[in-house]
Amino acid sequence: MRAYSRRIAAPTGPARLGLETIAVPDSAPIELDLRMESVTEGVYVSGTVHAPLSGECARCLDAVTDVVDVELSELFAYPDSVTDETTDADEVPRVVDELVDLEQTVRDAVVLALPLAPLCRDDCAGLCPGCGEKWADLAPDHGHETLDPRWAALKERLSAD
Template sequence: MPKAESPRDQAFMVSVRDIARKPGAHKPHARTLPAPAVLGTEVIGVPEGSDLVLNLSLESVSEGIWVSGTVTAEAVGECARCLDEVTEQVVAPVQGLFVYPDARAGDSGDEADVYDFDGENLDLEEAIRDALVTALPFVPLCDPDCPGLCDQCGARLADDPKHHHDVVDPRWAALDALIDKEALTDKKEN
């Protein structure tokens, strides 16, 4: 078993010696832990060290320990349309089965939400990571109706709903004309 590298890694460890091998026995597991590094996707994630609020129940079942409940955290990302900072409260459902070393079925290795443990201590980090990453939005938005940025000057349209450009930049107009001409020439050649 790999040794924990820092006290923070151990924060996710829970001893279940008191309920292991006693099907039906259970206990609550509620605490607030600092988020580990790199918890999220490229567009949104939970900042390292911010609060992860665990509200879990650990239940002894015949194959191991069934963990269920929620983890609540604040995710910070970037609006996919206007690039403003987005802060979102995430309440992720956690469900996972920690299987005793001697109860592992040959084909359970790839199963989602099934984790190995040594029979005495659960390491909840992977289960919590899986739950949170699944619950994060794929496309974070500052507002569902965010109008995004002006495609000509990059202005944030939500700040200036009447924003528009009457005059097309002459350099772009010249380029457009050139492209049109080329398109026409191509057509003639074909």
Template sequence: MIDTREFGRSPGSSRSYTLHPPAPAGFGLDMIRVSEGEPLELDLLLEAVVEGVLVSGTVRAKASGECARCLDPVSEEADVEFRELFAYPDSATDSSTDEDEVSRVSGDLIDLEPVVRDTVLTSLSTAPLCSPDCPGLCPGCGAKWVELDPEHHHEMIDPRWAALRERFGGTEEEK
């Protein structure tokens, strides 16, 4: 939360902030997330405008998770810019927009968590990779392809023919 009383409501007044809040719980996606308590780095400029407070800046965060192909640990840095208008109560923006369309100043406070969360989460990879050419896991045994012999393979039998194989004891090639 940022208190807007520190720079006033006169259009044109502004104030810069550098903040290092801890990341809240649940700050991530399925395969990658910012750990709870991990410091976020916020460089902000708050500007008073006629309708409210315009907040612009950057957020930096370190995310960690698992490779989507081989499940090895991966890390990723999010460094993204954002700009959000927080409308004053009873402003022209308040009457011309839906309640969830524009963020609002609550009293004299601005809650940046939803904006920061949305900004960081949309910048993270939905399927992070340990390397662009990661071959992943063998679908037959689950071992990592990079650790397997190049000749590694599994005999796959169409399940529709498996009952015949069991009944007659294999194929001609096996006899």
């Protein structure tokens, strides 16, 4: 068993870690604390990934910053092991030339841990659909009267009387 602590830069551009609304910022530090253990069928990698996040609130579009802490656990199969021979190439990662490539494992763990709709706070009310202003900044009696155009003639007739 060996323990490793590494700090790597997040990928940039189209290879970035994240979604449209929230992601690990380009070149941000990602901290890996890992244990690699030799087991009968391969190398078992376990540990944690810690990375900063930035994005925008899904309701009010304000900037959101957060962190993601995610647990990793993955078996990398040895060549010619039973696991290697009985699984498809895309089911289990492999040890190649006595090395394990953690990029896809880290990417999958981080992206799956991200919120699909990040919020600046749990009670965020979002934006007013009429004027686009934040509900939090508007007066409590704020509203927009919308009248169905089919009733406009009736309103004019009733208001004239």
